[in-house]
Amino acid sequence: MTARRRVTLAALTALAAALAGCAGPRIDTRYMSISQGPRVDLLVIHYTVLNFEDSLRVLTQQVVSSHYLVDVDPPTIYRLVPEDRRANHAGLSAWGRRQLLNMSSIGIEIVNPGRIQTPEGERYAPFPPQQIDAVVALVRDIVRRWGIPKERVVGHADIAPGRKQDPGPMFPWKRLADEGLAVWFDEARAAALRPPYEQQLPDLGWFQQRLAQFGYLVPLDGATGLIDSATRDVLVSFQMRFRPAKYDGEPDAETAAILAALTQP
Secondary structure, eight states, X not given: OOXXXXXXXXXXXXXXXXXXXXXXXXXXXOOOOSSOOOSOOEEEEEEOSSOHHHHHHHHHHSSOOOSEEEOSSSOOEEEOSOTTSOOSOSOSOEETTEEOGGGGEEEEEEOOOOEEEETTEEEEOOOOHHHHHHHHHHHHHHHHHHTOOGGGEEEHHHHSBTTXXXXXXXXXXXXXXXXXXXOOXXXXXXXXXXXXXXXXXXXXXXXXXXXHHHTOOOOOOGGGOOOOHHHHHHHHHHHHHHOTTOOOXXXXXXXXXXXXXXXOO
């Protein structure tokens, strides 16, 4: 064998070894663990507090991001981050005993100004029906593909009480629930449960335990009997979602009845 041929064979051998290394190790996939699930198991709904142009600039050019942005005129759904990649929409967050939810959630931002000035004072802005139609269609598609249960379709205010208020009391959670896409309470059952609570409210610990059972991160220190700011923030988020006519953070009989209807077997 000539020296030139030996050099060529050596080069080919080295190339083959390099290519084999690039291919990575051989992995045996015959076995599968039963303890697994999709990486995405939570859907979080937000509003932007900005117009479309500013919303798009912030969500594409700054640290904050979202998988989807839903405009209003005309209703248009923009995908800004692929669903299999992380978007920075949840921030400091918790739901169902899990925290820092960016890694396991999909975020939908809705173009909406949030609180606005009206002749009657400051109010939350409504969502146009055609925009909500687009949101419902998007939510339905996402939860179907990822198998996200309706219990894990939440608002930013649910996962970050006090720090966030979106999507606010004007967001039609009942509409999503009627579509089978979110949780709602049995209104007749809540009405039947309410009278005893009108006579005697449960103690603060009861509210905290039930809110935690539903999914909120809430202090469990009700033995003091004094409501703390963190619990009040959670109650505000809960009331915004399920009793949007009044969200003062007070643990009253109507709130207790709704909470009981959602959490009692």
